[in-house]
Structures are given as C-alpha cells and as structure tokens.
Amino acid sequence: MIEDNEEHINEYEPVIGLEVHAELSTKTKIYCSCRNVFGGSPNTNVCPICMGLPGTLPSLNKKVVEYAVKAGIAMNCHINNISGHDRKNYFYPDLPKAYQISQWETPICENGYLDIVSDGRIKRIGINRIHIEEDAGKLLHESEKNSLADFNRCGVPLIEIVSEPDMNNSSQAKAYLETIKMILQYIGVSDCKMQEGSIRCDVNVSLRKKGSNKLGTRCELKNVNSFSSAIRGIEYEILRQTKILKSRGNIKQETRRWDDAIGKSIIMRTKENANDYRYFPEPDLKAIVISDYEIEKLKETIPELPNTKIWRYINEYGFSQIDAEIIVESTERAELFDKSVKLDICKPKTICNWILSDIAKIQNETGLAISDMNITADKLCTLISEVEKGNISNTAGKTVLSIIVKSGKDPLDIIKENNMAQNSDRESLRCIVRKVLLENPKSVNDYKNGKEKALGFIVGKCMQKSKGTANPSMLKEIILSEI
Numbered sequence: 513m514i515e516d517n518e519e520h521i522n523e524y525e526p527v528i529g530l531e532v533h534a535e536l537s538t539k540t541k542i543y544c545s546c547r548n549v550f551g552g553s554p555n556t557n558v559c560p561i562c563m564g565l566p567g568t569l570p571s572l573n574k575k576v577v578e579y580a581v582k583a584g585i586a587m588n589c590h591i592n593n594i595s596g597h598d599r600k601n602y603f604y605p606d607l608p609k610a611y612q613i614s615q616w617e618t619p620i621c622e623n624g625y626l627d628i629v630s631d632g633r634i635k636r637i638g639i640n641r642i643h644i645e646e647d648a649g650k651l652l653h654e655s656e657k658n659s660l661a662d663f664n665r666c667g668v669p670l671i672e673i674v675s676e677p678d679m680n681n682s683s684q685a686k687a688y689l690e691t692i693k694m695i696l697q698y699i700g701v702s703d704c705k706m707q708e709g710s711i712r713c714d715v716n717v718s719l720r721k722k723g724s725n726k727l728g729t730r731c732e733l734k735n736v737n738s739f740s741s742a743i744r745g746i747e748y749e750i751l752r753q754t755k756i757l758k759s760r761g762n763i764k765q766e767t768r769r770w771d772d773a774i775g776k777s778i779i780m781r782t783k784e785n786a787n788d789y790r791y792f793p794e795p796d797l798k799a800i801v802i803s804d805y806e807i808e809k810l811k812e813t814i815p816e817l818p819n820t821k822i823w824r825y826i827n828e829y830g831f832s833q834i835d836a837e838i839i840v841e842s843t844e845r846a847e848l849f850d851k852s853v854k855l856d857i858c859k860p861k862t863i864c865n866w867i868l869s870d871i872a873k874i875q876n877e878t879g880l881a882i883s884d885m886n887i888t889a890d891k892l893c894t895l896i897s898e899v900e901k902g903n904i905s906n907t908a909g910k911t912v913l914s915i916i917v918k919s920g921k922d923p924l925d926i927i928k929e930n931n932m933a934q935n936s937d938r939e940s941l942r943c944i945v946r947k948v949l950l951e952n953p954k955s956v957n958d959y960k961n962g963k964e965k966a967l968g969f970i971v972g973k974c975m976q977k978s979k980g981t982a983n984p985s986m987l988k989e990i991i992l993s994e995i
C-alpha cells in the first residue's frame with residue numbers, strides 16, 4: 513500500500529496554496545468600540561453595530577489599517593495608498609448582517625513574498641494579497657438538533673493572507689505557516705493563539721503531472737484550526753487526489769471539510785465562485801487612504817524578522833535549522849541571545865546551548881517567561897565565562913543560574929557568597945585525596961582489582977569533602993596518581 517502511494521506521488525507534483533486568517537490584537541473591534549477580547553459569556557460583548565441592527569453605521573478602527581500595513585511591509589507587499597471595503601453576501605446563522613465587510617476589488621496589500629527556510633534551504637513563496645475583514649460569530653452545537661449563536665466574535669478584526677500556489681509539499685506548508693505566525697507575533701499585530709482560534713487557515717491542494725506548468729483542479733479544505741491538522745489535511749488530500757487521477761478519474765472542484773478526529777476530508781459543497789457572493793462596494797464606509805509618509809513611518813517600526821534571523825543564525829553561526837528555529841520562535845529568547853552575542857564575551861554556540869538547555873529547563877519547571885527570570889545578557893555571559901574559565905564547575909554554574917532567577921543577584925557575588933569558586937589548587941586537592949584514600953581502603957583495593965565503579969565512589973567522596981568545589985578533571989588526575 514505504501515509503496516503504491518509512493519509511486520503515485522512520484523508521478524504527480526502537489527501544488528499548495530494557503531489562506532491564513534489572523535485576528536488582530538487591537539483593543540477594540542474593527543467597526544465599533546466593543547472590546548476585542550476572547551471569550552466572555554455569550555452575547556455580552558456586542559453592540560448594535562457589530563450585530564448589524566438597522567440604522568447603525570460602522571466606522572473603521574485606524575489601528576486595524578496600521579496593523580494590516582505592518583503585516584504587508586513584513587511580507588514585502590506593495591501597499592495600496594487607496595483601498596476599499598466590499599460586502600461579501602452570504603447567509604449563515606453566525607453572521608447576523610448576512611454580509612461580511614471585507615476587501616475584494618482592491619486589498620490594502622498585494623504582490624508580496626515570504627522567504628521561508630525549509631529543509632535547510634530558502635524557498636520564496638508569493639503573497640497574492642493581504643486584506644482586512646471582520647470575523648463572524650460562533651455557533652455552539654448543543655446537540656444534533658440544537659445550536660446556539662454567540663455573536664461576541666462578530667466584528668473582531670482579521671487579516672486574510674492569501675499565498676500564491678507556490679508550495680509543493682506539506683513541510684513547506686508547515687514552514688510557511690510557522691513563519692507567518694512568528695512574523696505576526698514579532699511585529700506585534702496578532703497573538704496567534706491557536707487554541708483561541710486567533711489564527712486559522714484554509715488549504716488549497718491540486719496535483720499536476722511532474723514537469724507540467726498547467727495547474728490541476730483544486731480542492732479547498734475548510735475548518736482547519738491548527739497547523740498540524742493543516743499538514744495532515746494536505747497529506748490526506750494529496751493521497752486522495754492521487755488515487756482518483758491514477759484510476760483515470762477527474763478531480764472535481766470542491767470545498768471540503770477537514771475532520772481531524774477521523775483524519776478525513778468530507779465534501780461540503782461543490783466550489784462556489786466569487787460571483788456567488790455578489791460582492792459590491794460597501795456604501796457605509798469611506799475608502800481607506802494611507803500616505804507614503806505613513807507607510808515609511810510604519811516601516812521604521814519593523815524589527816529584524818524571524819525568517820531573516822533563522823537564516824542568519826544558520827549562516828553566521830553555523831546553527832542547525834532546528835536550534836535556530838527554537839531560539840527565534842520566542843521573541844524574548846531571540847532578544848536575550850542577540851544581546852548576549854553582541855557583548856562578544858562568549859561564543860554564540862555556547863550561549864545557544866545555555867539558553868536551550870539550562871534556561872529552558874528552568875522555564876519548563878517553573879513556567880516562567882524569560883522576562884520574569886532576572887536573567888540579562890550581561891549576567892548570562894558573566895556566568896558562562898566563569899564556567900568556561902574553570903573558575904566554577906558546570907554543576908555550580910547551574911546552581912548560580914537558579915539563584916540568579918530567584919534573586920536577580922550578580923553571578924560573581926553569588927559565587928563569592930556561596931564559596932562556589934572551583935578549587936584548582938593542586939596541593940590542597942592532594943591533601944583531600946590522601947585523606948579519602950586512607951579512609952576508604954576497601955574501595956582502593958576494589959579499584960586495584962579491576963572494579964571501575966570504585967573509582968567513581970572515591971571521586972564522589974573527594975568531591976563531597978571539597979564541598980563540591982574541586983576541579984573535577986584535576987581531582988581525577990590526582991586520584992589516579994595517588995592510588
């Protein structure tokens with residue numbers, strides 16, 4: 513079965529396009545002054561405007577424009593100085609107005625691209641457009657027969673990021689989605705909390721004969737609410753369509769619902785066209801106008817982006833893609849790393865190891881964010897260099913780190929106050945070793961009779977006597993010479 517699939521996959525090339533919806537983290541909703549917050553008791557965060565009651569008029573939240581433009585700049589888009597609003601008409605019980613205000617004719621951003629790092633290489637994915645729109649409410653399915661409507665989410669601002677069909681496998685799609693998520697978090701326009709549905713995607717998959725430029729008929733997967741289910745959905749669609757083509761069938765253009773629990777896509781409807789939504793310009797809102805000056809000002813707020821950072825770490829520091837990604841994935845982690853490297857005290861690889869092992873361990877155990885850990889670049893590098901110079905042992909280094917986290921004290925003070933400085937004084941270590949050897953004749957004999965374990969015991973005893981301060985390699989060397 514598997515061999516069969518592999519043979520099919522080799523014959524066809526998947527073509528994947530993604531539409532990502534991200535909720536913007538503005539304080540208020542897009543066309544009214546209701547708070548933009550997740551959750552709350554059903555229908556408590558609504559007003560006549562976001563409910564679309566007769567006689568109300570929407571007015572655009574400026575922050576939404578600013579955030580969308582920032583996303584456009586980060587994704588190398590052309591920003592349109594003038595863009596409009598359009599009504600997308602359809603009925604669904606979670607949409608009280610029976611239309612969604614979106615952008616159809618002219619989106620706020622278009623013709624961009626995103627460089628992703630996939631399988632150790634850069635791949636450029638075209639961005640067709642980014643437009644702003646309002647979110648719909650939510651249906652709560654109580655039972656097979658009853659559903660309740662919660663309109664709290666109506667009017668939450670969204671951007672829809674539409675890619676070109678430039679991806680050819682699920683790992684590129686995964687890298688693309690993760691890059692978008694990191695970028696939106698880096699530029700501070702969305703929290704991208706998957707569990708709260710802040711970022712969702714629709715997936716388009718088609719197949720074509722390898723080497724052909726003609727696109728095949730595509731199917732769209734809806735209801736994909738995590739990146740991992742997007743990946744599973746893509747892989748499922750590739751196999752489903754391959755089987756149809758292989759048996760000389762035709763792919764029908766369809767919208768399918770991804771059911772993650774059963775791992776299958778199920779037909780929802782044959783694909784609607786844009787015409788079916790009877791788009792027309794929104795008469796209640798003026799055009800969105802943004803000047804070149806305003807765009808330039810927003811450009812200045814964009815930091816080094818995560819995809820650029822990942823590529824830089826791989827190239828400049830020789831990091832593996834996975835290490836680079838783990839550092840970059842958190843803005844705080846990346847900031848601590850970059851600042852530490854800048855001090856030019858320790859090697860980037862060593863700093864990376866401390867952040868990914870010791871600091872990450874404390875984070876896992878305590879649930880603390882790096883900003884709550886009292887650890888600055890300065891303290892981290894001082895600590896690392898004390899260990900590197902052999903002034904304190906590795907184990908003592910870990911203890912110092914945990915004391916910094918608790919107290920915020922300077923590492924050098926901690927070492928001094930707790931007498932943690934490593935003992936590298938040969939004569940005093942020799943004294944300790946001789947005492948321990950005299951006190952433990954059985955272990956000495958055991959070792960001489962070939963029991964390697966006995967040596968570990970002796971080292972332990974010496975370490976104990978030195979209160980953990982003995983330089984371990986020197987200690988071992990002395991024991992071997994004295995035994």
Ligand SMILES: [Zn+2]
Nearest residue numbers: 544546559562
């Ligand atoms: Zn409202």
